Amino acid sequence: MGGITTDIKLIDEKGLRLDGRRPDELRPLKIEAGVLRRADGSAYVEWGENKVLAAVYGPRECHPRHRQNPARAIVQCNYNMASFSVSDRKRPGPDRRSQEISKIISEALEHVVFTHLFPRTSIDVYIEVLQANAGTRCAGLTAASVALADAGVPMKDLIASCAAGKVADTIILDLRKEEDNFGQADVPLGIVPRTGEIVLLQMDGDLTVEEFNTALTMATDACYRIYETQKDALRQKYCVSKDDIAGDIEEAAENIEESKKENELEQQDDVPDDQEGGQ
Amino acid sequence: MTENIESKDAPASEGERELVLPGDVLAEGKFKAGSGTYFENGKIYAAQLGIKSVRANFINVVPLAGQYIPKVGDQVIAIIIDMGPSNWLTEINSPYPAPLHITEVPWRVDFGDTARYLKVGDVILARILMVDEVKHVQVSMKDRSLRKLQGGLLMEIPHSKVPRVIGRNGSMIQMIKEFTGCRIIVGQNGRIWIDGTTDSVTVAVRAIKKIDEEAQCLGLTERLKEFLETEMKDKKV
Numbered sequence: 001m002g003g004i005t006t007d008i009k010l011i012d013e014k015g016l017r018l019d020g021r022r023p024d025e026l027r028p029l030k031i032e033a034g035v036l037r038r039a040d041g042s043a044y045v046e047w048g049e050n051k052v053l054a055a056v057y058g059p060r061e062c063h064p065r066h067r068q069n070p071a072r073a074i075v076q077c078n079y080n081m082a083s084f085s086v087s088d089r090k091r092p093g094p095d096r097r098s099q100e101i102s103k104i105i106s107e108a109l110e111h112v113v114f115t116h117l118f119p120r121t122s123i124d125v126y127i128e129v130l131q132a133n134a135g136t137r138c139a140g141l142t143a144a145s146v147a148l149a150d151a152g153v154p155m156k157d158l159i160a161s162c163a164a165g166k167v168a169d170t171i172i173l174d175l176r177k178e179e180d181n182f183g184q185a186d187v188p189l190g191i192v193p194r195t196g197e198i199v200l201l202q203m204d205g206d207l208t209v210e211e212f213n214t215a216l217t218m219a220t221d222a223c224y225r226i227y228e229t230q231k232d233a234l235r236q237k238y239c240v241s242k243d244d245i246a247g248d249i250e251e252a253a254e255n256i257e258e259s260k261k262e263n264e265l266e267q268q269d270d271v272p273d274d275q276e277g278g279q
Numbered sequence: 280m281t282e283n284i285e286s287k288d289a290p291a292s293e294g295e296r297e298l299v300l301p302g303d304v305l306a307e308g309k310f311k312a313g314s315g316t317y318f319e320n321g322k323i324y325a326a327q328l329g330i331k332s333v334r335a336n337f338i339n340v341v342p343l344a345g346q347y348i349p350k351v352g353d354q355v356i357a358i359i360i361d362m363g364p365s366n367w368l369t370e371i372n373s374p375y376p377a378p379l380h381i382t383e384v385p386w387r388v389d390f391g392d393t394a395r396y397l398k399v400g401d402v403i404l405a406r407i408l409m410v411d412e413v414k415h416v417q418v419s420m421k422d423r424s425l426r427k428l429q430g431g432l433l434m435e436i437p438h439s440k441v442p443r444v445i446g447r448n449g450s451m452i453q454m455i456k457e458f459t460g461c462r463i464i465v466g467q468n469g470r471i472w473i474d475g476t477t478d479s480v481t482v483a484v485r486a487i488k489k490i491d492e493e494a495q496c497l498g499l500t501e502r503l504k505e506f507l508e509t510e511m512k513d514k515k516v
Binding site for chain 1: 298300301324327328342343346348375376412413414495
C-alpha cells in the first residue's frame with residue numbers, strides 16, 4: 001500500500017470520490033436473509049459492487065472427530081472468492097489471503113456465538129464472494145452474522161463490519177477497488193454493536209494515531225448504520241406482526257405434553273405390532 | 280413490520296408478541312432470563328431470533344429456527360444408522376447421535392443379536408432417556424407407547440414448527456387426523472410419521488407442508504380446515 005501510484009484523481013476538487021461519494025459515505029447496501037433453501041441459515045449481501053453469499057450449517061456433528069471440543073462448539077469459516085469475482089481471473093482454491101480471512105472471520109463470529117450450548121459440534125459458515133470490489137471481508141462478515149441469526153444460532157448480538165482508509169491524504173469510509181489499490185491505508189473493522197466491542201480490526205498501510213482514530217470512529221459509526229440494515233433484513237424474512245398467531249406457537253409449546261398423550265391414544269388405536277425377531 | 284421492536288423502557292406487558300433478534304433488549308429489573316435469552320449487566324437480552332414471551336416473571340424467546348437439541352423425556356422419531364453387539368446407534372435429527380442400548384428395548388436381546396430386532400434404516404419411536412452436560416444422548420424404547428414404526432411415510436419439518444403442527448391442545452393434529460383418517464405421530468425432533476391410505480396420506484402430507492410454510496400466518500387453523508374439507512370431499516376414507 002502507498003507504493004502504487006496512479007494518475008486517477010481519487011478525490012476531486014469538491015472533495016468527492018470517484019463514485020461521487022463524500023468521504024464519510026457508504027456504498028449502497030442491500031441485505032437479504034434466508035436465500036438458500038438447503039442451508040440452515042443464509043444471507044446475500046450486495047454492497048456497492050460486492051456480491052457476497054453466506055451460508056450457515058449447524059450446529060452439526062464435528063468432523064474430523066479430533067477437532068471436536070468437548071466443552072463447546074467450534075465455528076469454522078470458509079471464505080472463498082469465485083474465480084470470476086475479479087476482473088483478472090482469480091486462480092481458484094484456498095490461498096494465503098482467503099485462509100487468513102477465514103480465520104479472522106471465524107474468530108470474530110466465535111466471539112458472539114454461545115458456543116458452550118453445543119459441545120462437540122461445529123458451526124460451519126461458508127462465505128462465497130461472487131463479485132469483489134474491495135471490502136469483501138467486511139461484506140462477508142456482515143453476511144455471515146445475518147446468516148447465523150437466520151439459522152437460529154444463539155448469539156450475543158449480530159456483528160456489523162465496515163472499512164475505513166486513507167486515500168489522497170484524506171480519511172474516507174468504505175473504500176472501493178481503485179481507492180483500495182491506490183490508497184495509502186485500509187482499516188477493516190468489525191464490532192459487536194450492542195457493546196461496542198471490536199472483534200475484527202486490521203490495518204494495511206500506515207496511519208498516524210490521529211488518522212487511525214478518525215478512521216476508527218468513522219468506521220464504527222458506519223457499523224451502526226449497517227447493523228440496522230442487517231436487522232431489517234431479518235425482520236423482513238420473519239415478518240411477524242404483533243397480533244400474529246405466532247403467539248400460540250408458545251402456547252402450543254406448553255401443550256407438548258398433550259401431544260404425547262395424543263400419541264399414546266393413537267397407540268391404543270393401533271393393532272400392536274407383534275415384535276418380530278422372536279422372543 | 281417496521282415497528283420499533285426494542286422495548287427499552289417498559290417491558291412489554293404479558294400477552295404482547297414481538298419478533299426479537301439476537302442482542303435486542305428484552306427487559307430489566309424484576310424479570311428472570313428464560314430460554315433463548317441471556318443476562319448481562321442487569322439487563323436481559325435475546326440470544327436467538329424468535330418470538331418474545333413472558334411467563335411467570337420469566338422472559339423467554341421462542342425460537343423460529345435452529346437445530347433440535349435433545350431434552351430428556353422428548354418423544355422422538357429415530358432412524359437406526361449403525362449396530363453394535365449391545366446397542367444400536369440412532370439418528371434423531373440433531374447434532375448428536377443417540378445410542379439405544381439393548382437393555383432399553385422392550386425385547387430380551389442377547390449380546391451380539393441386535394440385528395434380529397432392529398436393522399440399519401429402521402425407524403423407531405423412542406424417548407430421550409438421558410442427556411449429560413457434554414450432550415451425550417441416550418434413547419429408550421422402554422415404554423408402552425414406544426415401538427418400531429412399520430409402513431407409513433416419514434416426513435421432516437423444522438423442529439421449531441412442531442408446536443404449530445400440534446396446535447393448541449393438539450387441536451391442529453387432531454383435525455388432520457379426523458379429516459384424513461390417518462395415523463400420525465409427531466416427534467419433537469421434527470419428524471412426522473403418517474400411515475393410512477395413499478390418498479389420505481398425500482393430503483395429510485400436504486396439510487403439514489402447508490402448516491410448515493404458513494407457520495407464522497394468521498388464521499391458519501381456519502384455512503387448513505378449509506383445505507382439508509375441499510381435499511377430502513371426493514375421497515372416501
